[in-house]
Amino acid sequence: EDGDTASVSGGVLHISHNNGTGYFYREPWSIEAGVPVTVEARMRVENASVSSPVISIQTKGGVALISVCSDRIDAYDWISGGGVYYNGDFTTFHTIRIAYDGARRAYAWVDGQPALSWSLSGAAGQDGVSFGSPLPIGSHDSYWQYVGYSKAFVPVPEPSSLAALGGGVMGLLALRRRRR
Numbered sequence: 001e002d003g004d005t006a007s008v009s010g011g012v013l014h015i016s017h018n019n020g021t022g023y024f025y026r027e028p029w030s031i032e033a034g035v036p037v038t039v040e041a042r043m044r045v046e047n048a049s050v051s052s053p054v055i056s057i058q059t060k061g062g063v064a065l066i067s068v069c070s071d072r073i074d075a076y077d078w079i080s081g082g083g084v085y086y087n088g089d090f091t092t093f094h095t096i097r098i099a100y101d102g103a104r105r106a107y108a109w110v111d112g113q114p115a116l117s118w119s120l121s122g123a124a125g126q127d128g129v130s131f132g133s134p135l136p137i138g139s140h141d142s143y144w145q146y147v148g149y150s151k152a153f154v155p156v157p158e159p160s161s162l163a164a165l166g167g168g169v170m171g172l173l174a175l176r177r178r179r180r
Contacts, residue, residue, distance in 0.1 A: 004133060013144040017051065017133040026149070027128030033061025036102035036153035039129055042145040044093045045070055051138030055147075057100045058125020064098055064106035066116070068142070073108065079119035086115035093145065099155050107155060 004020035006013060015022040031037060037057045045053055048069045056065040066075045073096065074085045088094070088110060097109045100120070108116040127134075129149045133142070 003139075011145065015053065015132055015142045015144070017053070017141065018139045019136055021132075021134055021136050023127075023130060023132040023134045024147075025127045025130035029060070029126050029128070031057075031059040031128050031151065033059060033124070034102045035059055035061075035151055036100055037064075037129065037149060037151055038097065038099040038154040039131075039147065039149045040095065040097040041131060041147040042093055042095045043068065043131075043147075044143050045090050046141040046143075048090075048138075048140035048142075051133065051135055052140060053133050053142040054131065055096060055098055056125070056127060056130045056134075057098060057106070057149075058127040058130065059100070059102075060124045061102070062100060062104065062106075062120045062122055063125035064100040064118075064120055066096070066098055066108055068096065070140075073110070073115065075106065075108070075116055075118045077118040078121040084116050084118045086110060093143070097154075099153050101153050 003018035004022035005016045006022050039057055041055055045068050052067040052069045054065055054067050066073050068090055070091050072085050072087045074083050077084050095111050100106045104120050106118055131147050
């Protein structure tokens with residue numbers, strides 16, 4: 001049974017994750033291999049330990065995914081065979097951007113500062129651009145002020161580059177929601 005709930009209050013999407021799946025995505029199975037993608041979200045999380053919300057780019061040629069825990073963000077580096085981490089307090093709102101170069105590298109920034117760089121496996125993904133809680137384990141609360149994306153590699157988070165994300169800004173209520 002899906003124990004997750006999603007609600008919007010004051011322009012903020014709140015996903016209450018409780019052993020269900022509160023997962024939003026766009027363009028499933030439609031982003032071709034080699035297409036670079038950038039996703040930016042302004043969000044925070046509470047009580048994320050056993051499970052955590054994710055921000056993900058999944059194309060026919062690669063999967064770039066970060067988990068946002070209360071005290072860090074992390075990703076899996078396929079070349080080193082281990083995790084890469086960026087420590088911080090994610091119980092307060094932060095702007096997180098991940099950019100996939102369309103080949104085998106992904107990068108993350110937190111509040112405009114470089115945070116992570118990691119290698120991808122090249123395995124295909126199905127969810128396009130996604131965020132939320134895809135796994136039906138654990139519990140946490142996440143709050144999302146906005147999520148935007150672009151089918152371009154937009155690596156430098158500065159005000160002039162945000163216009164590139166404007167064409168892909170997702171209306172939170174218009175997103176498809178997957179329930180398993």
